[in-house]
Amino acid sequence: MMREAAESDERVCDAALARAFxxxxxxxxxxxxxxxLTGPAGFSELKRALSxxxxxxxxxxxxxxxxxxxVERRVDEGPPVAVTYxxxxxxxxxxPALRELAxxxxENLPA
Structure with a gap:
């Protein structure tokens, strides 16, 4: 009986939070x-931003x-054809969550 109580008190990570991370x-x-978050961008622009x-x-x-x-992919038939995300x-x-994490x-992680 004591073992059952101990097992039911174990900490468990929230399933939704685990999926998110x-x-x-x-x-x-x-x-x-x-x-x-700053707006739509093309593939090349994203590649430059993510060194x-x-x-x-x-x-x-x-x-x-x-x-x-x-994310949504949009194709502008142009000319020229342009793809943005x-x-x-x-x-x-x-x-809001990403801003809070940043x-x-x-404030808490060394640079």
């Missing part, structure tokens, strides 16, 4: 979303964010 914790995902990311990784992360419904309403809903990092 599993998704946003992938390398480049969070900073890519943060980069798009060190490869073309294939950027493409992969953009695809994942699109599948999750956080922008946050959806679900992506924009992350704005503030926390500035």
């Amino acid at each position: 599993d998704f946003l914790g992938k390398r480049w995902s969070g900073v890519l979303l943060g980069t798009l 060190g990311i490869s073309d294939s990784m950027l493409s992969e992360r953009l695809s994942e964010l699109r599948r999750a419904g956080l 922008e946050l959806t309403s679900a992506g924009l809903a992350l704005l 503030t926390w990092a500035m």
Whole structure:
């Protein structure tokens, strides 16, 4: 009986929080979303903003964010043809959380 009480008191991470960090914790995902918070951007512009990311990784992360419904890909037929990526309403809903994380990092993590 004592063992049952101890097992039921174990701490458990919130499942939604675990999913959020599993998704946003992938390398480049969070900073890519943060980069798009300032507005739509093309592939080359995003690549320049995210120093060190490869073309294939950027493409992969953009695809994942699109599948999750956080980023939308828009094609302007031009001429010239232009592709831009922008946050959806679900992506924009992350704005307060990302700003809070950035503030926390500035105040608590060494540069």
